[in-house]
Amino acid sequence: MTAPNALDHVRPVFRRILVWAGLLALGLAVVGGVVGLLVSGTPGLVGGLLGAVLSVVFLGLTALSVLVALRASKGQMISGAFFGIVMGTWLLKFVLFLVALFLLRGRDWVDFPTLAIVIIVGVVGSLVIDVVAVATARVPIDVPLPGSSSAPGKSDTRN
Template sequence: MSASPVSSTPILRTVLVWSGSVTAALAVVGAVVGYLVAGTDGLWSALAGVVIAALFLGITAASILIANRWFGDALYVPIFFGIVLGGWLLKFVVFLVALFVLRDQPWIETSVFFVALVVSVLASLAIDVIVLLRMRVPVVDVELPSDPDAGDRTDDSGAAS
């Protein structure tokens, strides 16, 4: 594994930090609103919707961050796509398990759950857009020399011959 940074790493880390903060805020707001709308069942439904959305949206960013650790390795591309595909398969399995576990639960208020899930996904998409618009990403992952004329010098005076 190489220590070379990939230009997407700071973006994904920022997305994960912001998403964590917004998820915590949505969990609190969703729990309060869910409780006011549908009592204790609404509270748990809102929390379940927010947590499921956060889990699904965090798996993709986390899998890319993990895969970026192999940047510079000869097998980087297959490792990267293997890890990201594994994350997608994990999300599919978690989705099926959540679907089968939650579908017949008496405490799920479907409208509260749905609204919490949709609001969480929209908040995550907004975070992605805001972070991508604010981040400055280099076009090429290279390190430039500090003095562009250093390669032309032939003596210590700094004048090119």
């Protein structure tokens, strides 16, 4: 018995996550940019907008890595290719995050506290999006039930 192909069933869930991530990014950019502008002027606006961009890039990389990994592993979520792509992307995100913070820290044109708060709100928002999208997904599993005609060696005796 082969493992069921998850590609066709999981793809809509992660597409939904990407759409919601875009809406989250738009909301973060508007609210973070306006609040940052009111609190610390132009550097706050830049911090809010950069925080929104970084948040959506990191969230999008997660969803895209799963979609690419599913395609590369031909829908087999238990393959080494799947785990390698997803974990490699996670490592890449971690490195990019550290590099971005290192490059932006101490710059006069960006308000670092606004940037950090918007990124934190983006991370929490992305976690909520992931949980809601996965929890409300209706992904079928192809497992024969006892007594069904599709079970190997069993016949359905119901009329």
